[in-house]
Amino acid sequence: MRSRGKSDFAGLVNYITDEQSKEHRLGAVQLTNCEAYSVQDAVSEVLATQFANTRAKNDKTYHLIVSFRAGEQIEADTLVAIEDRICKGLGFGEHQRISAVHNDTDNLHIHIAVNKIHPRRNIIHEPYYPHQTLAELCEVMERDYGLQQDNHMPRRRGAEARAADMERHAGIESLIGWIKRECLDDIKTAQSWAQLHQVMRDNGLELRARGNGLVVVAGDDAAVKASTLGRDFSKSKLEARFGPFEPDQAQQAKPCRQYRKDPVRLRVNTxxxxxxxxxxxxxxxxxxxxxxxxxxxxxxxxxxxxxxxxxxxxxxxxxxxxxxxxxxxxxxxxxxxxxxxxxxxxxxxxxxxxxxxxxxxxxxxDWLKREALQGDTEALAALRAREAAQGLKGNTLKGEGQAKPGHAPVIDNITKKGTIIYRAGASAVRDDGDRLQVSRESDQAGIQKALRMAMERYGERITVNGSPEFKARVIKAAADGQLPIRFADAGLERRRQALANGENTASAKTRSKRAGVPPIGQPPPPVRRNRLQSLSQADVLHLEGQAGKTPTPPPRGPSEQERRKAKLRAEMDAKRAKRQQMGRSL
Known part of the structure; x- marks a missing residue:
């Protein structure tokens, strides 16, 4: 990320390692190429390295964000490998860095704070055209690690890209987006400057000359370059079609429609x-x-x-x-x-x-998110109706039937797409209004809480999507907790019933045991095993009817170890005698 001012490494690290009163925001924090073992000591070490370079005038800190597709859950080892490959690809393989995994949005992402000053050579490294390098690295790693494919090179540039970002993140319709949705087709049909100005007036717009080009101005002085609407609307292309530019001389009448900074159209009334x-x-x-x-x-x-x-x-x-x-x-x-x-x-x-x-x-x-956190259901519905909101993927649970409201779970955070993140013990459960997603690190207790939540919020008929391992854990959690649910998949439901019946039978057998009596069909305890077999190996054997007679044990020869010791002792004695004889001869 580029910033207009020089960044502060300590402030950046404080931000990426701050939990912000959210239990599941901060994931693993990793120190790389640092001699220190704590975050604060590592920050001091990096600042000392940056202070040693007095010639560099550029920003000495590089802030990199690695984000994954919504709903994608990555193993911790894979995240470490991805971070290492990206930093090496940018030329920061030997540089000091501090990274932190964040889970508080719909997209799992890693913040990486890199010291651009080399720790030994004390020279600054500035990656050359990093966007192209990052795009190539991401495409390769998506194939290597089986990640979801994404577009890494922007399809829009300049003002059009910034307008699309504003609509997605702020939720307010941009002037470019409004023109393309409402009146771009009418503008394309104009055959002269007069017709073009008339279309502009009907839509509350005005075409003006500015500098060496043309701009489209709305009623509230919001303006965009005409060429942003398309290459055919640049000044040179329009003058080639209609002749030299002619300003609009007509009186501005009341337009049929007009651009206003309203929210992007949603499926609900806001x-x-x-x-x-x-x-x-x-x-x-x-x-x-x-x-x-x-x-x-x-x-x-x-x-x-x-x-x-x-x-x-x-x-x-x-x-x-x-x-x-x-x-x-x-x-x-x-x-x-x-x-x-x-x-x-x-x-x-x-x-x-x-x-x-x-x-x-x-x-x-942001306002909708704040209102949703305060319990406003209309604001939550508006967040979920945004175009950017998508359904959860991965290991998910979906309930159908009659909901059974129970205890209210603790909300950890709500994302801008309307996904509620609940606290479930040491794990997190995400709810998008249609299904629940269980984090990869969840234990059996967390999965049980997720099943109860799905039953209470959506119904007792549960649909399970995800890996075979996750489905097996869900079946075991449902059987262990004796939850009154049933799975939509017939195979999963049969396995759940078989496991539940097996546990009930085992518990009944356990209750029927008597003290000191082992159950039938189970091996005896170790102290009672192999008693008859050991009698044949006893040194003294007493048989009834032959009292007083003690059989003489068979003679036993020297063992293999004793024979080897005797042979070694004889060889040593022979060598000693030979040395003594040689000493006398001298």
Whole structure:
């Protein structure tokens, strides 16, 4: 990602490693090419490396985001391998970096903070045309790791691409999008400058000359280049068709339709919601100013009270005796006053930050998300009706039938596509209003909670989609929890019933056991095994009717180990005797 200003490595790492009061936002955090073992120590190490380079004027931090398709769940080892290959492909294989996996959106993604200064050579590395390199790397890794195919090179460029991004992320219809959906066909049918200006007037638009080209201006002064609508609408192409440009001289009449910055058309009616949104945005600035003034006034009063308290303390110290004692007490009073003022200033900064977050400007999609988190069902339905919203994929559960409302699960977050992320023990469950998705790291307890949630919210007839391993875990979780559900798939339902009946039979056998009596068909305990077989190996055997007679055990020869020891001892004695004989001869 490129930013206009120079980024701060410490601030970036604090952001990507911050849980933001969300239990399942932050995944694995990895330190690479760092000598430190903690995040804070690694940040200090990177800052020291960046400080060693005094010649580089460019940004010394590289922020890379690796995002996957919605609903795609990747193994931890695969994520590490993908990160390593991407960084090596960009030339950052030996550079220090800190990465963190985020799970708080519909798309699993990795934030990678890379130090562009080499840790040993202390020179800066700037990747050459990284977008092309990243596109090629992603295409190769999608094939190697079996990931979903995606488009890595933009099909739109310039203003058209930015307008599409605005519609997708903010949810507000852009001028380019409105023209293409409402009146582009009429504009194409114009055969002269007069007809073209007439079409523009009918739609509340105006074609003007600006610089060396043409722009299309709407009523609220929103403007786009005419060539953005298509190559045939550039000034040179239009003049080749209609002759030199002729400005519109006619009086502007009331248009048949006009562009307004309204939400992108959805499957649900959002008129009332958008009216509330506009009203809050108009009053947000005034409310923020009033809240900031109040916070500033409270801060000044607290500082004034702290100073009065310090003044009274110094007056009391003045009445004491002893020069050295007064000096110590005055120092303590000064330190206490400074600490009080620092605490007041810190509290004021926190209040200002909270005010900016509460009364700050929000996009339409962000406002819907906030309202949905506060329990507004209409806002949640509007989020799910957006064009960008898609159904969950992967390991999913879908319920049908009569819902059985039960306990209310804890909501961890809601994405801009209307997906609710619930807390389910150590795992997370996602709900898009139609089905539930269980995270890959979920244990049996998490799957049981997901099954209960699907039964309570959608019905007891459960449809399971996903890998065979996930289906087997779902069957076992349903049988272990004795949940009153049934699977839509006949094969899964038979396996669930067989497993449930088997566990019931096993529990009945366990209850029928008597103390000290082993069940029939099971082997005896180890202390009672092989008793008769060991009698034949005993040294003394007593037979009835032959009391007093002890059979003589058969003679036993030396063992193999004893024979080897004797042979080795004889060889050593022979060598010793030979050395002694040679010594006498000398």
């Amino acid at each position: 008129t009332e919601l958008y009216a509330r949104f506009k009203s809050e945005q108009q009053s947000a600035a005034a409310n923020k100013t009033a809240a900031l003034d109040k916070a500033r006034w409270q801060k000044d009063r607290r500082i004034e009270n702290a100073k009065k308290k310090g003044k009274a303390r110094r007056a009391a110290i003045k009445l004491t005796s002893g020069r050295l004692t007064k000096k110590v007490l005055y120092a303590q009073a000064s330190s206490a006053l400074k600490a009080d003022i620092d605490a007041i200033q810190k509290q004021y900064r926190e209040e200002r930050q909270a005010i900016h977050e509460t009364h700050g400007h929000r996009t339409w999609a």
